[in-house]
Amino acid sequence: MLRLIVRKEMLGNLYNYKFSIIIILSTILILASIFVMYRDYCLTMENYEILQQESEAIAIIRPTPLAIFAKGLDENLCRSYERGSSGKIGVSRKQQSVNNLFKLFTAPDLLYIIKVILSLCAMLFAFDIVSGEKETGTLRQSLSNRLKRPILIIGKWIGGFISFILPFFVVVLLGTILVTLSPMVDINAQNWAKLGLFLLSSVIYLAIFFSLGLLISCLTHRSSTSLIISLFLWATLVFLIPNLGNILARQLVQIPTVQQLELKREQSWIKQLFEIGRLDGSQRRELVKRNTIENDKLTEDYRNRFNRLVTVSQNITRFSPAAAFTFLATDIMGTGMAEERRLKRAVLQYLKDRDDKMLDYQRSSVKEVLGQGGLSNCLILILFNTLFFASSYVVFLRYDVR
Amino acid sequence: MLKAIISREFLNNILNLRFMMGLILCVIITVVCIIILAHDYQQEMADYNLRVNMQDEFLSNYAHRERLFWMINPQKPPERFRPLIIGIPGKENLESFDDNPLPILFSPLDFLFIVTIIMSLLAILFSYDAITGERQSGTLRLVVSNSIPRTKILFGKLVGGTAGLLIPFILSLLVGALYISVNPAIQWDGSAWAEFLLLTLASSTFITLFYLLGLMVSTFSRYSAASILNCLFLWILLILVIPNMCPYISAQLYRIPSIKETERLDDEISRAYIELFRQREKEVVKKFAGDYGKLFSEFESMEFGGVLDEVEPKHRKAAQQRAAADPEFKAMMNAFRNELKQTLIPIWRIKAEQTNKLWEDLNTKAASQTKLAKNLACISPFVNFVYVARDLTGTGLRSLDYFENTKEEYGKQFWPYVEKKIQDAEKKDPTFTWDSFLDISDRPRFVFKEEALKDKLNEVLPYWGILVLFNVVFFAAAFAGFMRYDVR
Numbered sequence: 067m068l069r070l071i072v073r074k075e076m077l078g079n080l081y082n083y084k085f086s087i088i089i090i091l092s093t094i095l096i097l098a099s100i101f102v103m104y105r106d107y108c109l110t111m112e113n114y115e116i117l118q119q120e121s122e123a124i125a126i127i128r129p130t131p132l133a134i135f136a137k138g139l140d141e142n143l144c145r146s147y148e149r150g151s152s153g154k155i156g157v158s159r160k161q162q163s164v165n166n167l168f169k170l171f172t173a174p175d176l177l178y179i180i181k182v183i184l185s186l187c188a189m190l191f192a193f194d195i196v197s198g199e200k201e202t203g204t205l206r207q208s209l210s211n212r213l214k215r216p217i218l219i220i221g222k223w224i225g226g227f228i229s230f231i232l233p234f235f236v237v238v239l240l241g242t243i244l245v246t247l248s249p250m251v252d253i254n255a256q257n258w259a260k261l262g263l264f265l266l267s268s269v270i271y272l273a274i275f276f277s278l279g280l281l282i283s284c285l286t287h288r289s290s291t292s293l294i295i296s297l298f299l300w301a302t303l304v305f306l307i308p309n310l311g312n313i314l315a316r317q318l319v320q321i322p323t324v325q326q327l328e329l330k331r332e333q334s335w336i337k338q339l340f341e342i343g344r345l346d347g348s349q350r351r352e353l354v355k356r357n358t359i360e361n362d363k364l365t366e367d368y369r370n371r372f373n374r375l376v377t378v379s380q381n382i383t384r385f386s387p388a389a390a391f392t393f394l395a396t397d398i399m400g401t402g403m404a405e406e407r408r409l410k411r412a413v414l415q416y417l418k419d420r421d422d423k424m425l426d427y428q429r430s431s432v433k434e435v436l437g438q439g440g441l442s443n444c445l446i447l448i449l450f451n452t453l454f455f456a457s458s459y460v461v462f463l464r465y466d467v468r
Numbered sequence: 469m470l471k472a473i474i475s476r477e478f479l480n481n482i483l484n485l486r487f488m489m490g491l492i493l494c495v496i497i498t499v500v501c502i503i504i505l506a507h508d509y510q511q512e513m514a515d516y517n518l519r520v521n522m523q524d525e526f527l528s529n530y531a532h533r534e535r536l537f538w539m540i541n542p543q544k545p546p547e548r549f550r551p552l553i554i555g556i557p558g559k560e561n562l563e564s565f566d567d568n569p570l571p572i573l574f575s576p577l578d579f580l581f582i583v584t585i586i587m588s589l590l591a592i593l594f595s596y597d598a599i600t601g602e603r604q605s606g607t608l609r610l611v612v613s614n615s616i617p618r619t620k621i622l623f624g625k626l627v628g629g630t631a632g633l634l635i636p637f638i639l640s641l642l643v644g645a646l647y648i649s650v651n652p653a654i655q656w657d658g659s660a661w662a663e664f665l666l667l668t669l670a671s672s673t674f675i676t677l678f679y680l681l682g683l684m685v686s687t688f689s690r691y692s693a694a695s696i697l698n699c700l701f702l703w704i705l706l707i708l709v710i711p712n713m714c715p716y717i718s719a720q721l722y723r724i725p726s727i728k729e730t731e732r733l734d735d736e737i738s739r740a741y742i743e744l745f746r747q748r749e750k751e752v753v754k755k756f757a758g759d760y761g762k763l764f765s766e767f768e769s770m771e772f773g774g775v776l777d778e779v780e781p782k783h784r785k786a787a788q789q790r791a792a793a794d795p796e797f798k799a800m801m802n803a804f805r806n807e808l809k810q811t812l813i814p815i816w817r818i819k820a821e822q823t824n825k826l827w828e829d830l831n832t833k834a835a836s837q838t839k840l841a842k843n844l845a846c847i848s849p850f851v852n853f854v855y856v857a858r859d860l861t862g863t864g865l866r867s868l869d870y871f872e873n874t875k876e877e878y879g880k881q882f883w884p885y886v887e888k889k890i891q892d893a894e895k896k897d898p899t900f901t902w903d904s905f906l907d908i909s910d911r912p913r914f915v916f917k918e919e920a921l922k923d924k925l926n927e928v929l930p931y932w933g934i935l936v937l938f939n940v941v942f943f944a945a946a947f948a949g950f951m952r953y954d955v956r
Contacts, residue, residue: 084697088697098713106719170865297589305577324566337526410565
C-alpha cells in the first residue's frame with residue numbers, strides 16, 4: 067500500500083503545474099549559479115597566482131574549487147597574510163573590494179540557492195499535501211478505505227520529497243560534471259567526499275522545510291491559509307532569525323570596533339618610533355619590550371571578546387535551520403567560520419614560532435570538520451527534521467478529514 | 469461606487485489572516501529592529517567619540533612631520549540613520565586581520581530587509597488572488613454584471629488593497645519614529661526627518677510595485693494556486709536572483725587589473741625613486757663638502773643632525789647646540805636643508821604622479837565595473853529601491869565616496885596649514901627635522917557634515933523614477949489583462 071501511495075504522490079506531482087515551474091526555476095538557477103561561480107573561481111585563481119609571487123607573504127591559501135558551490139569566507143581566507151609593523155599582521159586587499167557593489171549583495175552560489183530558494187520550493191511542494199487533498203475531497207475518500215493514516219502520511223512524505231529532490235540531484239550532478247571537466251578545477255578524493263557530505267546535508271536541510279510544510283498543511287484546513295503560514299515561517303527561519311541573531315549577539319557581548327583596535331595599534335607603533343629616536347640602546351630595547359607586551363594584551367583581549375561574540379552569535383542563529391546549515395555547509399567545504407578561525411590561529415602560531423619558511427596550511431579534513439562543531443550542526447538539522455516530521459505525524463493522526 | 473469598492477476591498481483585507489500576520493510581524497520586527505539598532509548606534513557613537521579623543525590626545529603629544537599622514541586620518545561617525553539601516557562597512561573593517569566575517573554569511577537585519585523581503589512578500593500575498601480569488605468564488609461575475617466599469621473595479625482593488633497593506637507598515641514606522649524622537653542619544657534635525665519621510669514614500673512606492681505585480685499576475689491567471697506560483701517565481705527572480713548575480717556577471721564581463729599587481733608596481737616605482745634620492749643626496753653632500761669644507765665635515769660627523777635620516781639623540785642635540793652657538797653653522801644647515809628640498813621635491817612629485825596614475829587607472833576601471841553592475845542590476849526593482857533608500861539616508865555606496873571627498877577637502881585645508889607650521893618651526897630651529905615634535909594644537913578640525921538633501925535627491929531621482937515606471941508598467945499590464953479577463 068505504501069508503495070502505491072508513494073507512486074500516486076509522485077505521479078500527481080509530475081503532472082502538476084507547480085512541479086513544472088519549480089523544476090524550471092531550480093534548473094535555471096542551479097546551472098546559472100554553478101556557471102557564474104565557476105567563472106568567479108577562475109578569477110580567484112588568477113589572483114592567487116599573482117599573490118604567490120609575493121615574497122614577503124607568510125601565508126597564501128590556495129582557493130578551493132569547492133567555493134564554486136559554497137563560497138562562504140573563501141575571499142577572506144585567500145588573502146595574503148604578511149608580517150606588518152610592530153607585530154601587526156597585514157592582510158592584502160580583497161580583489162572584490164574595489165567593486166563596492168559586492169558589499170551590498172550575497173554570492174549566488176549553490177549554498178545560497180539551496181538555503182533560500184530551494185527551501186521555499188520545498189515548502190511550496192508540501193504546503194497543500196494534506197489541506198489541498200481535504201479541499202478537493204480526495205483525502206476523505208482515501209481514508210474511508212482500509213488505508214491507515216500512518217501509511218498515508220509516510221507515503222505522502224516519501225513520494226512528495228522524492229519527486230522534489232530527484233530533479234535537484236540530477237541538475238546538481240550535471241552542473242558538477244560540467245565544472246569538473248574544466249582543467250581549471252581539480253577536485254581530489256577528499257573534495258569529492260566533502261561535496262558528497264555537502265549534498266547529503268542539503269538533502270537533510272531541504273527535508274526540514276518539506277516536513278515543516280507538511281506540518282503546516284496538517285495543522286490547517288485550507289491550502290490558502292497553509293500557504294500564508296508557510297511563507298511567514300520560511301521568511302522567519304531563513305532570514306529573520308539568522309539576521310537578527312547577528313545584531314542581537316552584539317548587544318550581549320561588548321566589543322570595540324575594529325577601527326578602535328587598529329587606531330590603538332597604529333598609535334602604539336608611531337609612539338614607539340617617535341620615542342625610540344630619543345632614547346639610547348638599552349632604553350630602546352626596554353621600550354620595544356614594553357610596547358610589545360601592551361600590544362599583545364590589547365590584541366588578546368579583543369580576540370577573546372570577538373571569539374565570544376562569534377560563539378554567542380552562532381548559538382542564537384542556530385535556532386534557525388538555515389543558519390545551522392550555513393555553518394555546516396561552509397565548514398564542510400572549507401570556507402566557513404571554523405576554517406577562518408583555524409587559519410588565523412595557524413598564522414598567529416607561525417608568527418610566534420618565527421619560522422622562515424612560508425606557512426604550509428592545509429584546509430580541515432572531513433574528520434576535523436565533524437569534530438569542530440560540524441557534527442553538532444548536523445545533529446541540529448536532524449533534530450529539526452525529526453521534530454517537524456513527528457509533529458506532522460501526530461497532528462495528522464487526529465486530523466479532521468471532513 | 470469607487471468608494472464602495474475601495475472600502476469593500478479594504479475591509480476584506482483587514483479581516484483576513486494575512487493582514488493579522490502581516491501586522492503582527494511587521495510591528496514586532498520593525499520595533500525590535502529599531503530598538504536594537506538604536507542601542508548599536510549609541511555604542512558606535514561612544515566608540516567614535518573615544519577614537520576622536522584618542523587622536524586629539526595623541527597629536528598633542530606625538531605629532532611629527534614624518535608620520536603625520538597616518539596620525540591625522542579623519543574618523544567617520546556612525547550614520548545618523550544607523551538606527552534604521554546598517555551602512556556598508558568601510559575598507560578599514562575589511563582589510564584587518566581581526567575583521568568580523570559574520571556579516572558575510574548573514575547580512576544583518578534592518579529596515580531595508582523588512583521592506584525588501586517581508587513587505588514585498590506580504591504585498592504579493594495581498595494581491596495574488598485579488599482577481600482569481602473572486603473569479604473562483606463567483607463574486608467577480610456578479611460585480612461585473614452590474615453597471616460598474618472594469619477600470620473602477622481594478623482601481624478600487626489597487627487603492628483598497630494597498631491601503632490595507634500600508635497600514636501595518638506605516639503604523640510600525642510611526643512607532644519606530646516615536647522611539648527615535650524620544651531617545652536622547654539620537655539627535656535628528658529637520659533634514660533627517662525630511663529624509664525619513666522621503667524614505668517612507670520610496671518604501672511605499674516599492675511596496676505598491678509588488679502589490680501591482682501580484683495584481684498583474686492575477687489578471688493573467690485563472691486560478692489562485694497558479695497565480696501565487698507565478699508571483700513567487702517572479703519575486704524570487706527580482707529579489708533573490710538578479711541582484712546577487714549582477715556584480716559577479718559584471719566582474720566577468722569587465723576585467724580590472726589585480727590590486728596586488730598594482731601594489732607591486734607601486735613598490736617597484738618607489739624603490740627606483742628611493743635609489744635616485746640617495747644618489748641626489750650624495751651629490752648635494754658632495755657639493756656642500758666642496759663649498760663649506762671643514763665646517764661641513766663637522767656637520768657630517770654629527771650625522772647631519774637628523775636632517776637626512778633618523779639619528780641618535782646625541783647627534784641631534786650636538787647639532788642643535790652648535791647651530792645655536794655659531795650663526796655660520798646655522799646658515800649652512802639651513803642652506804643644506806633648502807638645497808635638499810629643492811633637489812628632492814621635484815623628484816617626489818614625479819614619483820607621486822606615476823604612482824597616482826597607476827592607482828587612478830585601477831580606480832577608473834573599478835568604477836566602470838561597478839557602474840556596469842549597477843546598470844545591469846537596475847532591471848530588478850529591489851536594486852533600485854536599495855540605491856534610493858541607501859543614498860537618501862547616507863548609508864550607501866555614495867556615502868563612502870562622499871566621506872572620501874570630505875576627507876580630501878579637509879586635507880586641502882590641513883596640509884597647507886602643516887606646511888606653514890613646519891616653515892615657522894624651521895625658521896625658529898634649524899635642527900627641526902622630520903621627526904621633531906610639531907605643535908598643531910590650533911589646527912583646523914575635521915567635522916563631518918551630512919550631504920545636502922538636494923544633492924542626494926538628484927542622485928536618487930533616476931532610480932526612484934525607475935520604481936515609478938515599474939509601477940506604471942505593472943498597472944498598465946494589469947489593466948490590459950483585466951479588460952480582457954474572462955470572469956466566468
